[in-house]
Amino acid sequence: MDETSRENPAGAMEPIPFNRTAVVGRELDYIQESIERGHTSSGGTFSARAGQILAEETGAEEVLLTTSCTSALELSALMLDLGPTDTVIVPSFTFTSSALAFARQGARLLFCDIEPQTLGPDPEHLESLLDETVRALVIVHYAGIACDVDGIRKALARWPDVVLIEDNAHGLLGTWGGAPLGSLGRFATLSFHETKNFTCGEGGALLLNEASDIDRARVLYDKGTNRQAFMLGQVDKYSWKDTGGSFGLSDTLAAYLTAQLEQRDHIQSRRRAVFETYERALAPFADDLGFQLAEIPPDRGSAYHMFYVLLRDRETRNMVLQSMRAAGVNPTFHYVPLHSSLGGRRFAARPTECPVSEQISGRLLRLPFFNDLSSEDVTRVASAFLNAVSRGDMPS
Ligand SMILES: Cc1ncc(COP(=O)(O)O)c(C=O)c1O
Missing domain, CATH: 3.90.1150.10 (Aspartate Aminotransferase, domain 1)
Known part of the structure; x- marks a missing residue:
């Protein structure tokens, strides 16, 4: 913390904002490079670089950069093929996206209370909510401090089919018992919104921690097509295969993000x-x-x-x-x-x-x-x- 407090020309102290973004490395060079190179849509060189850093830090099998954490949560919800008889448990004390993504896919929600130490889901309340309708549980590591993962795993032990999703919007580079946050659920999501530790304005990522999810997630991510398999040379043409959306982050924003992650x-x-x-x-x-x-x-x-x-x-x-x-x-x-x-x-x-x-x-x-x-x-x-x-x- 080597910068000094800002004074305005009249000598009065400037207001201190809640948040301020900063250029910390090669953001501007990389953005320029991305535009000059001509690959500004998703899936370019910078997306690969940012994805590689995130995979190294979290141990994810695959990283899909998305336009926001909200859209990464939506993609995880799409992967579950939820229907109106399914429920998803989400903490009551979280941002709307942790819940909205699943409601949008047609599931009903069960709101879980939080425990006062970490402000994450309360395992005791969770236990009372679990039943055969529950398809998934969303956990949040509030403020970047891991929730009671032990207690949550104990509550889930009787319900092995419930999918654990980490809404890790706050927690990139945090740890629980030495394990990276984002490595604990089948899916984990990240946010690179302006207010987060690492930003590209608006951005996010879906981390896939099970290799068996990769092929389908790539299709859903890319407008329901197998375009990624085509780009990897695995098929000679691509076409519509499944449900999906346009989730990819522009490579120009991935350039901004890469510079932040490098620092x-x-x-x-x-x-x-x-x-x-x-x-x-x-x-x-x-x-x-x-x-x-x-x-x-x-x-x-x-x-x-x-x-x-x-x-x-x-x-x-x-x-x-x-x-x-x-x-x-x-x-x-x-x-x-x-x-x-x-x-x-x-x-x-x-x-x-x-x-x-x-x-x-x-x-x-x-x-x-x-x-x-x-x-x-x-x-x-x-x-x-x-x-x-x-x-x-x-x-x-
Ligand atoms: C816990 C949590 N999940 C999800 C989000 C949504 O993130 P994004 O703005 O990247 O969609 C936020 C936003 O602050 C959040 O706090």
């Missing part, structure tokens, strides 16, 4: 430094001021996707949010629990209770977090946060 060690060390600076600044005050920080369990390696704080209650969180914004710092919050949302209720197989999701949704605050957030700005954010919480703590 993965640098990016992760910057994010880790930001995370640890926040921790050092805030942890000493947590008990007295009544807030909680994320804990990284000892068997897990964080992907350092975000820094969040849990406040006492919704009222305190909203007050802190407003007060920090007034001080020129832009934190944010999420997610509105899916089980109680309009869409969630529409696509649910039956209502479920998710009290922890509701409670966490009201208490969670995300602090500004990006690669080149300077240590001076981290200190400014931490002070604005502590000032706001202390004010809320004073008797009125």
Whole structure:
């Protein structure tokens, strides 16, 4: 964190945004190269390079770069040939895409509550939801810290046909018990949206961890055709074979992504430094001021996707949010629990209770977090946060 805080020409401090993207390596050169080479659609040289890095890091059998994590989830849903009597279990505390992709394919949803340590699916609630209609379970490694994979595997042990899908939008380069996040499910998805550790604006990937899925996934990925087999010289012409869509990421965006992934060690060390600076600044005050920080369990390696704080209650969180914004710092919050949302209720197989999701949704605050957030700005954010919480703590 070597950049200094920005001052505007009048000497006043510039607001600190929630997120800011940065050029970290050869992004602009590679984008230019991709355009000049003339292969800007999917499946070019840069897609191969980015795919190779992702396969090396996650151990995936195959990596299909997609236009977003949402579309990667949709592709995994297509692979399952879901129907109206099938259900898919998804956490209530996640982004809509984790659920929408499966609802769109005709499945009904069962919303699982989260557990308070990692904010991932609660194995006990999961166990109570599993029955013979369940075709798949979506797990999220919230903030890039692995969920309770052991507990989840135990709950699934009696249901070996339930497909495990990791929505790993937050967790690339995180680990669980030494294994890369994204290597634990039959399918895993990644996001390269502007707000993620590695970005190309909008992008994603589907990781296939079972070789037997590769041939069909390639067809579904490429408009239902065996064009990929044709490109690999395995057949002499290609034609329509199956259902599918146009999921491929443009090679120009893959060029942007390749440059980011090449700098993965640098990016992760910057994010880790930001995370640890926040921790050092805030942890000493947590008990007295009544807030909680994320804990990284000892068997897990964080992907350092975000820094969040849990406040006492919704009222305190909203007050802190407003007060920090007034001080020129832009934190944010999420997610509105899916089980109680309009869409969630529409696509649910039956209502479920998710009290922890509701409670966490009201208490969670995300602090500004990006690669080149300077240590001076981290200190400014931490002070604005502590000032706001202390004010809320004073008797009125
Ligand atoms: C857990 C989770 N899954 C999926 C997505 C969707 O990612 P994308 O914007 O790449 O489609 C997000 C977006 O932030 C997310 O947080």
